[in-house]
Amino acid sequence: MRAAGAQRGRVKRARLADVDPSLIRPALAGLVPYEPGKPVEEVQRELGLERVVKLASNEGPYGPFPAALEAIERATLELNRYPDGGAYRLGQALAERYGVRFEEITVCAGADAIIGYLSLATLGPGDEAVTGWPSFPSYVLDPLKVGGTPVRVPLERGRFDLEAILAAVTPRTKLVFIAAPNNPTGTTNTRAELDAYFAAVPPHVLTVLDQAYFEYVDDPDYPDGIAEYAKAGRRVLVLRTFSKIFGLAGLRVGYGVGSEEVVTAIAKVRRAFDVASVGQEAALASLGDHGEIERRRIANREAMALLTQTIRGAGLDFAGPAVGNFLFVEVGDDAETMHGALLRKGVVVRPLGPFGAPDALRITAGTPEEIDFLSKTLSDVVPAFR
Numbered sequence: 077m078r079a080a081g082a083q084r085g086r087v088k089r090a091r092l093a094d095v096d097p098s099l100i101r102p103a104l105a106g107l108v109p110y111e112p113g114k115p116v117e118e119v120q121r122e123l124g125l126e127r128v129v130k131l132a133s134n135e136g137p138y139g140p141f142p143a144a145l146e147a148i149e150r151a152t153l154e155l156n157r158y159p160d161g162g163a164y165r166l167g168q169a170l171a172e173r174y175g176v177r178f179e180e181i182t183v184c185a186g187a188d189a190i191i192g193y194l195s196l197a198t199l200g201p202g203d204e205a206v207t208g209w210p211s212f213p214s215y216v217l218d219p220l221k222v223g224g225t226p227v228r229v230p231l232e233r234g235r236f237d238l239e240a241i242l243a244a245v246t247p248r249t250k251l252v253f254i255a256a257p258n259n260p261t262g263t264t265n266t267r268a269e270l271d272a273y274f275a276a277v278p279p280h281v282l283t284v285l286d287q288a289y290f291e292y293v294d295d296p297d298y299p300d301g302i303a304e305y306a307k308a309g310r311r312v313l314v315l316r317t318f319s320k321i322f323g324l325a326g327l328r329v330g331y332g333v334g335s336e337e338v339v340t341a342i343a344k345v346r347r348a349f350d351v352a353s354v355g356q357e358a359a360l361a362s363l364g365d366h367g368e369i370e371r372r373r374i375a376n377r378e379a380m381a382l383l384t385q386t387i388r389g390a391g392l393d394f395a396g397p398a399v400g401n402f403l404f405v406e407v408g409d410d411a412e413t414m415h416g417a418l419l420r421k422g423v424v425v426r427p428l429g430p431f432g433a434p435d436a437l438r439i440t441a442g443t444p445e446e447i448d449f450l451s452k453t454l455s456d457v458v459p460a461f462r
Contacts, residue, residue, distance in 0.1 A: 100379035103201075103223045108215055123271050125422045131440040132426040134259065134289075134402050136323045137379070138443075140358055141368050144324065147361035148320050151354045158354035159353035162343075166356045169363055170331055174302050178338040182343065185350045186300055187288055190342065191402040192218045192251075194284065194332075196251050200226035206244050207253040208236035210260060210432030212286065213300045215253040221239065223418030224250075228432070234404070238273040238407065245281060255286045256301070259291065261396030262437040262458040274310045282338065283312045288330075290411065291321040291369055302333045313338055318359045320401065321372050327355035338356045375448040376401050379441035386447055387439070390454040391462075402440045405432070410461045411435050417460070421453045 116128045140148065161175065163183035171178045184190045191214045199205060201223035205216040209228035216226040227249070229240045236254055245252065254273075257264035265273075285301040299305070301314040313334035319325040329351055331340070362368075380401065380448060387394050387405055395404040405425075407414050415427040415437055425459075426438040 080211050080377070090181040093413070101223075103220060104286040107217060108430070110432060112216060114419075116298065116424070119419065119422070119424055123420060123422075127449070128424060128453070129424045129442065129446045130422045130424045131446060131450060133325070134320065134400070134438070134440050135325045135374065136320050136376075136401070137441070138323050138372060138375075140323045140457060141362045141365050143365055144322070144358040144359040146359040147355050149453060151357040154353060158350050158459045159351060159356060161349050162327065162349055163356050166329075167331075170333075173363060174333060176309075176333055177226055177336070178294075178304070179331060179439045180306075180339055182332045182334070182339045182346075183351055183356075184330055184332075184342070184346060185319040185328040185355075185453060186319060187286065187332070187353075188214050189328070189346075189350065190313075190315055190332045191215065191284070191286075192221075193345050194251070194338070194343045195219050195222050195224065196345045197338075198282070201326045202248060204246060204249040205251040205253060206241055207257070208241065208258065210428065211253070211255050212259045213430050213432075215255075219251070231258070232263065234258075234261045236265055238269050242273065242276055245278060245285065249278075249281055249282070250279055253286065254283060255288075256298075257398070257400045259288070259400070260402070260426070260428050260433060260436070262400045262402055263395055263404075264295075264298060265277055266398050267296050267304075268297075270299055272304070274305055274312070277311075278419045281310065281311065282334075283304075285308070285312050286315045288317045289320055290316055290375060292401050294373060294377065295399055297397050304334050311335070317353075318362060321369060322359070324355065324358055324362070327352065327358055329355040329359040339462055349389045362459055376441060379444065381448065382444060383439065383441045383450075384446050386454065389451065390458045392454075392458065402438055404428075405437045406435060406436055407461070408435050411437055411449070414457065414461055417457045418453060421457060423450055423453045 077277050086401050119128045137271050167181045168183050195218040204218040206227040219226045229244050269408045305312045313332050315332050317330040393406045428436045
């Protein structure tokens, strides 16, 4: 028999001992923890649904590359051993791939972890980190965690306003975060705009150019931050990830390319065994499969066209041009209510209040079958909001 007070499979139990309030740093008092999208299994259990489609977290809709699956199977035989704390083989492969030194590569448990470690390594009370807004919450949350001051610069027509960001830089600014493309709007800046920014940004500032969706973008005006800025001598840390097109989001592997001094500082605050051995091996096996990357890039291009058609067909607006694998759908004050209505029908999308956009939803381009399910669900849900 379920214990009294139990809900949704959770049993009510007595609280453990409280701690003195002064134990927790004051800088954390106003923080709201990042809320990931709900897992499919949880939505099915809570709502009693047979089919649930998750289009909330900008994951690639396909699993690991075939070579990565083989590497994962081999790596499981050594799971009694700690992973390589320095990710030596993966770091060497990345250094060779990009033509930089091993000491200029940092490998961590996702690009998001690098943002956190960099904030810990560089920011103190009162130090500033400037970013466009709305954007990825970690650009704000991680500086706040260490007592830093995030400076939010409003987007211009859904894109980072790089001139306004430069104007927001002060002598206390240490970091500028630029998402290209931006999450959650899916838009990006041109090469000319980024060139002008890097030519003007003061030398005391480190720019973090987040290119998590790099492999999806096929716009010829989209710059390669490693080749065009890091290797050109700009003070920049370029972030990339294996979570998106490589299909390894569940293994958490990201990397950054930047100066040896920055990489060394990150290593000083990074956990000793940050990236699991399975993740390292899967990432390493994925690097050389250019054919699979191209196949997935083409599949994403087709999925984005289908998603765009679906959203337009439902009479909804979105930011653009979107160059990643998701759309920023503008629904006004009904965003949270529409999110709930879609959820009850089995479609998980992302409400964007934590990203600074409470009037919008982010919808990921899934498989054609998933987008078809979304289309049918929108035709049921949207008329109630007209």
